[in-house]
Amino acid sequence: GAGFTPRAKIVIKYDSTEITSTTADAAGTFVATFQAPPSLHGDHAITVTDGKVTSAATFTVESTAPQTPPVFSPESGARVKSPVSFDWGDVLDDSAPVTYDLQISTVRSFISGSIVLGKTGLDSSRYTLTEAEELIVSSRDVPYYWRVKAVDAAQNESDWTTTAEFSIATPFSFTGWPLYTIIGIGGVLLFFVGFWLGRKAAFRF
Numbered sequence: 001g002a003g004f005t006p007r008a009k010i011v012i013k014y015d016s017t018e019i020t021s022t023t024a025d026a027a028g029t030f031v032a033t034f035q036a037p038p039s040l041h042g043d044h045a046i047t048v049t050d051g052k053v054t055s056a057a058t059f060t061v062e063s064t065a066p067q068t069p070p071v072f073s074p075e076s077g078a079r080v081k082s083p084v085s086f087d088w089g090d091v092l093d094d095s096a097p098v099t100y101d102l103q104i105s106t107v108r109s110f111i112s113g114s115i116v117l118g119k120t121g122l123d124s125s126r127y128t129l130t131e132a133e134e135l136i137v138s139s140r141d142v143p144y145y146w147r148v149k150a151v152d153a154a155q156n157e158s159d160w161t162t163t164a165e166f167s168i169a170t171p172f173s174f175t176g177w178p179l180y181t182i183i184g185i186g187g188v189l190l191f192f193v194g195f196w197l198g199r200k201a202a203f204r205f
Contacts, residue, residue: 001048001055002029008050014059015044024050036061038095038153066093066150068158069100069125074146074166081169084137085128088148088161095152099123104137105145108163116144121151140170 004010004024011021012032020034036044041063048055070089074080091098103110104117116136119127129137137144143165150158 001032002027003055004028004030004048004050004053008052010048010050013045013047013049014039041095041154041156061154062095063154063156064094065156066091066095066098066152066158068161069148069150071148071161071164074164076164076166078164078166079141079169080166082134083128084134084168085126086146086148087126090125091150091158093150093152093156095154095156097123097153099151100125100148101151101157102127102148103146103160106143108145108165110145110147110163137168140168143167 001010001024006024006026006028008024008028009021010024010030010032012019012034014034014036017037019037020032022030022032024030036059039061041061044059044061046057046059048057069091072087072089074084074086086102088100091100099120100122102117102119102122103115105114106116107114117129117133144167145163145165147160147163149160
């Protein structure tokens with residue numbers, strides 16, 4: 001910068017936040033560098049002042065949305081067991097870092113009121129439900145739907161991924177005819193073991 005008060009303190013603001021400061025030389029000029037903080041896409045004001053002389057400029061943050069992440073698992077139609085995990089592809093973007101928003105719904109359209117779980121600002125392309133969150137999606141063999149989107153540091157958002165359906169698998173249990181079959185086989189085995197032991201004892205006497 002140039003044209004400022006010689007040897008005055010120079011304050012530089014990004015929007016309304018002081019980002020750095022320096023001192024002008026004897027000619028009223030200065031050099032200052034700083035890295036723009038993560039910001040919403042669009043125009044931002046840079047203001048330079050020494051208290052008497054003020055100069056302003058515009059800094060524009062890019063507004064290109066990141067790519068939509070590819071969905072890996074659970075695949076649509078999958079029946080999953082605990083722990084329930086979601087996996088999607090990493091997204092690279094000039095406005096790093098990229099985070100992810102994850103939603104789980106009881107209907108494919110994700111209408112208002114149907115979203116049972118929403119996570120924002122995830123810094124990894126994989127998420128495993130906590131025990132408390134698994135209770136929210138604990139209904140067995142009923143469909144749930146999930147989707148995810150990428151958000152860059154400029155708050156540009158990708159489209160939501162294609163909706164994928166999944167259900168919670170019912171744990172295997174011995175009920176009905178499998179249970180009765182096991183009981184029957186066990187009874188037969190016990191009968192033969194008892195019969196054999198009885199004959200063995202009789203033979204000894």
